[in-house]
Amino acid sequence: MRGMISASLLMMPIILPIKKSRARFASFSDALLKFNVISADKLTVFAEQARQDKLPLERYLVQKNLVDPAAFTLAAAAYLNMPPLTLPDNFSIPKELTGSKPLDFWMKAKAVPVMKLCGRLTIAFADPFDLPSQEEVSRAAGGRIWSCVAPEKDVMDALGRLKVQEDAANPALAMENIMKGQDTEIEFSSAEEKEDAIDASAESAGEAPVIRMVNTMMIEALKTKASDIHFEAGEKTSRLRYRIDGELVERPAPPKALHSAVVSRIKIMSNLDIAERRKPQDGRFKVKALKKEVDVRVSILPTVHGEKVVMRILDKANLAPGLASLGLDEYAYKAMKFAIEQPHGIILVTGPTGSGKTTTLYSCLQDLNQPNVNIVTAEDPVEYELAGVNQCHVNVAQGLTFAGILRSVLRQDPDIVLVGEIRDNETADIAVKAALTGHLVLSTLHTNDACGVIPRLIDMEVPPFLLASSLILAQAQRLFRKLCPLCRQPVDVNMELLEANRVDPKPFEGVQIYGPGGCPKCHNSGYKGRGAFMEVLPISNAIRAIIEKGGNAEKLKELALQEGMVSLKEAGMRKVRAGITSLEAAFEVTGGE
Numbered sequence: 001m002r003g004m005i006s007a008s009l010l011m012m013p014i015i016l017p018i019k020k021s022r023a024r025f026a027s028f029s030d031a032l033l034k035f036n037v038i039s040a041d042k043l044t045v046f047a048e049q050a051r052q053d054k055l056p057l058e059r060y061l062v063q064k065n066l067v068d069p070a071a072f073t074l075a076a077a078a079y080l081n082m083p084p085l086t087l088p089d090n091f092s093i094p095k096e097l098t099g100s101k102p103l104d105f106w107m108k109a110k111a112v113p114v115m116k117l118c119g120r121l122t123i124a125f126a127d128p129f130d131l132p133s134q135e136e137v138s139r140a141a142g143g144r145i146w147s148c149v150a151p152e153k154d155v156m157d158a159l160g161r162l163k164v165q166e167d168a169a170n171p172a173l174a175m176e177n178i179m180k181g182q183d184t185e186i187e188f189s190s191a192e193e194k195e196d197a198i199d200a201s202a203e204s205a206g207e208a209p210v211i212r213m214v215n216t217m218m219i220e221a222l223k224t225k226a227s228d229i230h231f232e233a234g235e236k237t238s239r240l241r242y243r244i245d246g247e248l249v250e251r252p253a254p255p256k257a258l259h260s261a262v263v264s265r266i267k268i269m270s271n272l273d274i275a276e277r278r279k280p281q282d283g284r285f286k287v288k289a290l291k292k293e294v295d296v297r298v299s300i301l302p303t304v305h306g307e308k309v310v311m312r313i314l315d316k317a318n319l320a321p322g323l324a325s326l327g328l329d330e331y332a333y334k335a336m337k338f339a340i341e342q343p344h345g346i347i348l349v350t351g352p353t354g355s356g357k358t359t360t361l362y363s364c365l366q367d368l369n370q371p372n373v374n375i376v377t378a379e380d381p382v383e384y385e386l387a388g389v390n391q392c393h394v395n396v397a398q399g400l401t402f403a404g405i406l407r408s409v410l411r412q413d414p415d416i417v418l419v420g421e422i423r424d425n426e427t428a429d430i431a432v433k434a435a436l437t438g439h440l441v442l443s444t445l446h447t448n449d450a451c452g453v454i455p456r457l458i459d460m461e462v463p464p465f466l467l468a469s470s471l472i473l474a475q476a477q478r479l480f481r482k483l484c485p486l487c488r489q490p491v492d493v494n495m496e497l498l499e500a501n502r503v504d505p506k507p508f509e510g511v512q513i514y515g516p517g518g519c520p521k522c523h524n525s526g527y528k529g530r531g532a533f534m535e536v537l538p539i540s541n542a543i544r545a546i547i548e549k550g551g552n553a554e555k556l557k558e559l560a561l562q563e564g565m566v567s568l569k570e571a572g573m574r575k576v577r578a579g580i581t582s583l584e585a586a587f588e589v590t591g592g593e
Helices: 028-033 040-052 055-065 067-080 103-109 132-140 152-169 169-179 199-207 210-223 255-269 332-339 356-366 402-409 425-436 451-458 466-470 495-500 539-550 555-563 567-575 583-590
Strands: 111-117 120-125 143-147 187-190 229-233 237-243 246-250 282-287 292-303 307-316 345-348 377-381 392-393 416-419 440-445 471-483 489-491 513-515 527-538
Touching: 028 040, 028 055, 028 067, 028 307, 028 392, 040 055, 040 143, 067 120, 067 143, 103 111, 103 132, 103 152, 111 132, 111 152, 111 237, 120 132, 132 143, 132 513, 199 237, 210 229, 210 237, 210 255, 210 282, 210 292, 210 567, 229 255, 237 255, 255 282, 255 292, 255 307, 255 489, 332 345, 332 356, 332 527, 345 425, 345 451, 356 377, 356 416, 356 440, 356 471, 377 402, 402 416, 402 425, 416 425, 425 466, 440 451, 451 471, 451 527, 466 471, 466 539, 471 567, 471 583, 495 583, 513 583, 527 583, 539 555, 567 583
Parallel strands: 120 143, 345 440, 345 471, 377 392, 377 416, 416 440
Antiparallel strands: 111 120, 187 282, 229 237, 229 307, 237 246, 282 292, 292 307, 471 527, 489 513
16 A cells, blocks of 8 residues: 555554565574574573573563563564564454453453454464464464464553453443452552551451452552542442543442441551541552552541542652643743742742642742752642652641741741642731742632732732732643544534634634544543643733732733733633644633633
């Protein structure tokens, strides 16, 4: 076939571009050398180590991850005279090709049915040297198969996607698999790293099925990049949901009879009191799994039918390394960069709970975090620990409020101060005065838009002339769901939706926009990952003059838009026109702005 590959072929396996050798290799080692998979010196060493471990060379190289998977596949294919295949990331196993054989059968054989041509099944094997498995698959297919070689990761990923589909279609079977026990290797550690004796009421929390259930919850959450796990008690059933890209997705839950045992297991890991079931409790623990370590913040709330657990997953890998990684438009980036480079003043980030305000502030801190700068924070709670930053945890029960910590912080010779949230008049007053006395202050506030910061602080009894002198920048943001790049689909512009949300349709003329599709990679949701719409208001001299006169919000917004500010709704429409999100997803978070 010449020319462009059609979109309909994207789900098909791809034959690797190699020139098939007609030479007969005396051994697999010769094939490895011929295809430059490994050097002769290393081959000698690894062959000896494989003999010591009593493993075939090919199995030893794969298990120890010593060679490039694609190169290994080419060498194996040439040695065994089998065609090599590579499976795309979005390849789904056609259900009709698996026949009556269960998923376990294909997992054990490390094989994937790819297509059926001329009455024969094309089967991709991850381990082409496993002849018994090939014979078993051949018998199951009536002896009519074409055998190919594919990288082990491609095969196992495709089988994993098939498992996700089967679990979604049969929740009862998924929970049965958990009860039987699967590979859920995971390591937990409490914040204080101590093992206390557990009384008889907690014995069930240590039983193998309960431990596997909690491990499976954590592993599935990490695989799906969920931000929260919700485990709730109903009257007759338990409920398990994951918040993925801002949306709660229901998953198979443990039986109600084991609800208390699962909660007790989570309490033990979080170093909480397992006997206390009438009061809310908060804790945290660390998880090591899937080659990463994350913090988990736990909140337990007594409800009518039992305790509800919400676990917030805090993965440092999700933090942006700096402002440049936040995907800001040019105007917003330049304004934010200029603001954080000022020696003193106050920068305020606004938005509802869960809109990514902390992530934005931490991105600013990572740009500011230098050896010659003293940074101190007051947070409730400290979500991510940042090296080189002095972080203080607010504890109202012990008298550690934002205002109280802020007073002490200002005696610590800080250059930069981060206040988790301005909640009351006292904190607002101290923060503004700190900004006026030579400190750069970053904080958050709950308002609908960037211009709403000014009337909100004036309402908190901050004098307008002090606010005008101290405020450098106000920013508002919302998190939106990104379209899955593998399955997004061209759609027509919904003019009724634009009209209902008071958006001018002219900028959409001649523009192709996209909507959600659905594929295994995005768990058939059509969306994968999140980004932020940002409305950035730099404080110019003209805006300061309005603030000094009382800060009329309408006049502020009118002037800010004239000076180049992009509103939240317009920021959303720009992402829609760029094909990053859909109209519906944009209006989900900006419709009322």
